[in-house]
Amino acid sequence: MAPPVTEDPTSNAQPDPSVHRALGLTDDEADEIARILGRPGNQLELAMYSVMWSEHCSYKSSRVHLKRLPSEAPHVLVGPGEGAGVVDVGDGIAAAFRIESHNHPSAIEPYEGAATGVGGILRDVFSMGARPIALMDPLRFGPLDDPRSRWIAEGVVSGVSGYGNSVGVPTVGGETIFDETYKGNPLVNVFCLGVLPQDRLALARASGTGNLTVLFGSSTGRDGIGGASVLASASFDDEADDSDKRPSVQVGDPFEEKRLIEACLEILEAGLVVGIQDLGAAGITGAASETSSKGGVGMDLHLSEVHVREAGMEPFEIMISESQERMLAIIEPAKLDQLVAICEKWEISASVIGTVTGSGRFRVLDRPDGDVLADIPADSLDDAAPLYHRPMAEPADHADALADTAETLPAPANATADLVGLVADPSWVYSQYDHQLFLNTVEGPGGDAAVLRLKDPRTGASTGRGLGLTTDGNHRWCALDPRAGTAAVVAESVMNLACVGAEPLGLVNCLNFGNPEHPEVMWQLSESVDGMAEACDALGVPVIGGNVSLYNESNGSNIDPSPVVGMVGLIAELDRRPPGLALVPNTTLILLGGPGTSLSGSAWAWSQGHRRGAPPAVDLAAHAVVADFVRSMVASGRLLSVHDLAGGFGPAIAEMVASSDVGATVDLPPPASGPRPPSHVTLFAENPSAVLCAVDPDDAAAFHQTAADAGVPSRTVGAAGGTHLRIDHVVDIPVTELRAAWRAALPDALGSGTLQ
Amino acid sequence: MAARVGVVLFPGSNCEHDTIEAVRGLGGDAEVLWHGDDSLGGVDAVVIPGGFAHGDYLRPGAIARFSPIMDAVRDFAAAGGPVVGICNGFQVLTEAGLLPGALQKNAGLKFLCATATLRVETTESVLTSAAQSGAELRIPINHFEGNYTCDDETLAMLRSEDRVVVRYVDNPNGSVDDIAGVCNEGRNVVGLMPHPERASHDLLGSSDGAVLLQSLLDTAAAGV
Numbered sequence: 003m004a005p006p007v008t009e010d011p012t013s014n015a016q017p018d019p020s021v022h023r024a025l026g027l028t029d030d031e032a033d034e035i036a037r038i039l040g041r042p043g044n045q046l047e048l049a050m051y052s053v054m055w056s057e058h059c060s061y062k063s064s065r066v067h068l069k070r071l072p073s074e075a076p077h078v079l080v081g082p083g084e085g086a087g088v089v090d091v092g093d094g095i096a097a098a099f100r101i102e103s104h105n106h107p108s109a110i111e112p113y114e115g116a117a118t119g120v121g122g123i124l125r126d127v128f129s130m131g132a133r134p135i136a137l138m139d140p141l142r143f144g145p146l147d148d149p150r151s152r153w154i155a156e157g158v159v160s161g162v163s164g165y166g167n168s169v170g171v172p173t174v175g176g177e178t179i180f181d182e183t184y185k186g187n188p189l190v191n192v193f194c195l196g197v198l199p200q201d202r203l204a205l206a207r208a209s210g211t212g213n214l215t216v217l218f219g220s221s222t223g224r225d226g227i228g229g230a231s232v233l234a235s236a237s238f239d240d241e242a243d244d245s246d247k248r249p250s251v252q253v254g255d256p257f258e259e260k261r262l263i264e265a266c267l268e269i270l271e272a273g274l275v276v277g278i279q280d281l282g283a284a285g286i287t288g289a290a291s292e293t294s295s296k297g298g299v300g301m302d303l304h305l306s307e308v309h310v311r312e313a314g315m316e317p318f319e320i321m322i323s324e325s326q327e328r329m330l331a332i333i334e335p336a337k338l339d340q341l342v343a344i345c346e347k348w349e350i351s352a353s354v355i356g357t358v359t360g361s362g363r364f365r366v367l368d369r370p371d372g373d374v375l376a377d378i379p380a381d382s383l384d385d386a387a388p389l390y391h392r393p394m395a396e397p398a399d400h401a402d403a404l405a406d407t408a409e410t411l412p413a414p415a416n417a418t419a420d421l422v423g424l425v426a427d428p429s430w431v432y433s434q435y436d437h438q439l440f441l442n443t444v445e446g447p448g449g450d451a452a453v454l455r456l457k458d459p460r461t462g463a464s465t466g467r468g469l470g471l472t473t474d475g476n477h478r479w480c481a482l483d484p485r486a487g488t489a490a491v492v493a494e495s496v497m498n499l500a501c502v503g504a505e506p507l508g509l510v511n512c513l514n515f516g517n518p519e520h521p522e523v524m525w526q527l528s529e530s531v532d533g534m535a536e537a538c539d540a541l542g543v544p545v546i547g548g549n550v551s552l553y554n555e556s557n558g559s560n561i562d563p564s565p566v567v568g569m570v571g572l573i574a575e576l577d578r579r580p581p582g583l584a585l586v587p588n589t590t591l592i593l594l595g596g597p598g599t600s601l602s603g604s605a606w607a608w609s610q611g612h613r614r615g616a617p618p619a620v621d622l623a624a625h626a627v628v629a630d631f632v633r634s635m636v637a638s639g640r641l642l643s644v645h646d647l648a649g650g651f652g653p654a655i656a657e658m659v660a661s662s663d664v665g666a667t668v669d670l671p672p673p674a675s676g677p678r679p680p681s682h683v684t685l686f687a688e689n690p691s692a693v694l695c696a697v698d699p700d701d702a703a704a705f706h707q708t709a710a711d712a713g714v715p716s717r718t719v720g721a722a723g724g725t726h727l728r729i730d731h732v733v734d735i736p737v738t739e740l741r742a743a744w745r746a747a748l749p750d751a752l753g754s755g756t757l758q
Numbered sequence: 759m760a761a762r763v764g765v766v767l768f769p770g771s772n773c774e775h776d777t778i779e780a781v782r783g784l785g786g787d788a789e790v791l792w793h794g795d796d797s798l799g800g801v802d803a804v805v806i807p808g809g810f811a812h813g814d815y816l817r818p819g820a821i822a823r824f825s826p827i828m829d830a831v832r833d834f835a836a837a838g839g840p841v842v843g844i845c846n847g848f849q850v851l852t853e854a855g856l857l858p859g860a861l862q863k864n865a866g867l868k869f870l871c872a873t874a875t876l877r878v879e880t881t882e883s884v885l886t887s888a889a890q891s892g893a894e895l896r897i898p899i900n901h902f903e904g905n906y907t908c909d910d911e912t913l914a915m916l917r918s919e920d921r922v923v924v925r926y927v928d929n930p931n932g933s934v935d936d937i938a939g940v941c942n943e944g945r946n947v948v949g950l951m952p953h954p955e956r957a958s959h960d961l962l963g964s965s966d967g968a969v970l971l972q973s974l975l976d977t978a979a980a981g982v
Binding site: 435 | 769770772773775776779780809810812813814815868869870871872898900902953955956958959960961962963
């Protein structure tokens with residue numbers, strides 16, 4: 003006998019369209035729900051569909067494109083679609099990693115937006131059974147001369163620091179970029195890496211009729227109602243209005259999360275669960291429906307059993323609340339006592355809120371054996387979400403724009419001053435992050451890539467191997483040509499890993515784009531996916547997970563296409579620290595690969611207001627040869643310093659000088675072929691396929707021979723040492739002056755205050 | 759027989775495994791002591807590690823001092839047993855009244871993770887007995903509330919009794935008199951903000967912390 007349904011689903015009364023529209027569902031989507039249910043959805047059901055079918059949860063605009071990304075390799079244990087991608091790193095150890103965006107919440111409430119972004123990505127990783135060991139945070143803000151952008155930057159960095167440090171996971175890298183395109187719509191992406199014994203791998207699958215659905219962690223409150231659907235799937239118009247959305251931003255509690263990590267890993271280590279899923283966007287609805295859908299089973303949930311933060315919460319509030327620090331597990335009844343004991347030890351609450359059923363239905367009841375408040379096919383929230391082939395259109399003037407290169411810009415009046423203006427010490431940001439916890443950090447933030455010791459997660463014993471980690475993005479290249487630009491970003495990541503001796507294992511991406519209802523934005527997204535697929539195929543890097551963030555626009559203006567990639571690589575033998583950027587006096591400076599030859603899309607061209615032309619063209623086959631060589635030379639110990647040229651030749655040597663307090667005298671190298679361009683072109687043109695490195699002068703001749711044997715162009719460009727940075731006849735600056743400007747750039751700009 | 763070091767784990771602590779790893783790397787035995795227990799299980803030395811005990815929501819260390827194990831730590835210290843508080847552990851020891859002074863927010867009002875240079879000011883403590891007086895050590899700091907403060911009378915006492923154990927060479931957080939660590943009157947309880955366990959391996963950039971943890975192990979072993 004079926005229990006009664008409170009809102010009679012058999013009623014044929016015409017539903018009020020204002021209900022589903024207020025929830026963000028289109029009329030077509032409401033019709034589809036009615037078709038699935040055989041009746042109009044009631045308010046609770048519509049609320050659940052609205053969050054699950056939101057852009058943020060369903061990827062309805064991007065899924066048709068994401069399928070083109072290569073995701074397979076022999077060492078990939080878990081690909082896209084789970085909490086995190088997982089790769090085999092040897093000895094029965096696996097690495098799980100993922101990147102997520104928290105752009106919209108951070109625009110509204112920077113501290114909590116960033117903090118809960120950290121919390122969310124951590125749960126994605128430890129819900130797989132992995133202990134999170136590192137975070138990275140690629141950040142993009144509006145220009146430094148804008149007080150609101152400074153306020154957002156300060157708040158976001160404090161939020162990452164406040165949550166990440168306190169929860170006890172080091173932040174070992176990231177990026178901080180300031181540009182006009184992010185004014186009003188910052189990008190806060192957060193990457194997390196965890197390690198686990200492979201036999202502890204846990205998946206979000208429910209199975210076994212009669213098994214229990216257990217919710218543990220923080221209580222469920224009214225915070226973050228519709229955070230994903232309200233915030234992440236809408237754009238910003240007016241700053242004054244944004245404060246209205248602040249109640250949709252979740253509030254984080256890192257101490258709750260820390261205890262949840264310890265309890266969760268103890269529960270998984272004891273083998274107590276059948277399946278487990280963290281609660282993220284769409285709250286209980288998302289976690290419960292995804293575990294049942296993936297497991298091919300039904301589930302009954304009992305709202306009276308959910309531990310709530312306040313009395314009188316509506317069913318839809320409980321079901322879609324995005325209260326933080328919660329986890330949902332499916333367990334056999336016999337193991338409940340053990341799970342509860344572990345939760346009690348760590349002082350976190352646990353409630354049995356439902357049971358796995360064989361019905362194939364996902365039902366919400368007000369209490370066990372009580373009224374049925376919602377009754378829908380278990381897979382319809384997840385699998386049946388709409389798929390949109392949104393219209394795409396290449397911008398009409400794209401060909402003309404590509405032909406308008408930055409070489410037409412006049413040479414700088416003062417190349418030294420322009421060069422100094424392009425470099426900034428990021429330590430103002432990363433000194434606020436604990437980047438050393440767990441005694442893994444061999445190379446922390448500030449270099450080309452971070453390097454961690456890889457220890458056995460069960461014994462803590464060193465494996466002798468290491469992991470290299472990097473996050474990269476370049477909105478300038480992608481704005482000019484999303485396909486070539488995205489390929490160049492992937493190439494840069496591979497080179498950054500090579501600079502620390504790491505071979506790529508996998509990539510995760512965060513595709514930050516504008517409004518998908520604009521055909522040009524969909525074209526950017528599609529092109530970017532193709533560029534990423536081409537580079538990943540050519541360079542042998544599987545895409546094991548990702549996240550899409552759309553509607554990044556403010557005041558009607560879309561952000562530049564901003565795909566961000568996080569890449570993890572393996573260092574086969576980590577027996578010494580990688581060379582790093584710092585120069586060593588009296589060493590020979592050698593360029594591997596050629597200098598950049600195109601000014602378009604460079605930071606310098608952008609600073610001159612030139613936003614057209616083509617980004618650096620990457621020959622992926624040649625790139626792989628250089629990267630392989632750099633990796634092998636780092637492993638050999640012959641490199642004494644190294645830095646990639648993705649930022650250009652001038653900025654590369656300037657950063658090496660500034661970070662080490664050692665001068666250098668170098669000549670601008672000629673291009674591989676053709677006439678020599680004006681000096682400022684070689685100085686500022688960017689090339690992700692080249693590196694500047696230092697070797698012992700006695701090794702230089704042999705080194706060039708080794709490079710030649712490997713088919714890598716190499717050229718001595720100068721020497722490290724002295725009190726000045728001198729580049730040909732175009733740059734001459736005392737090291738002390740360069741270093742002081744580099745160190746002061748960020749603190750001075752941010753010290754101008756955040757009053758608006 | 760190797761000395762046994764007990765590392766107290768409060769909910770919210772996060773440097774317990776690092777401390778254990780560094781102690782074991784020096785040949786010592788180390789184990790976790792749960793904050794809710796009331797016994798130290800016969801260990802030869804106690805370390806209160808870094809982290810955010812009980813979330814540090816009220817004031818760092820303010821709640822941790824009420825954890826059941828702190829009574830056992832007090833008794834152990836009173837009997838002359840070696841106790842070291844690192845970072846949050848230093849904050850806990852000041853809140854518990856086992857060390858004088860307090861730790862307030864850094865002068866720059868920002869969290870600070872960096873490597874500091876410390877000068878060993880006295881070798882008469884459980885943490886510096888194996889070090890050279892005047893030696894400079896590169897040890898990471900990682901704190902928001904690391905700005906040591908005390909009243910003038912206490913400062914005068916710490917100086918006259920040679921109880922400033924380590925000082926910063928270049929003060930990063932505004933601590934009075936550049937103080938990075940102090941000891942109690944019996945010199946068996948030491949608290950410091952820098953993290954010796956993070957300077958335990960050349961791969962990590964410094965192994966200068968080894969001499970401090972070795973001092974603790976030596977002291978502990980002598981008491982066995």
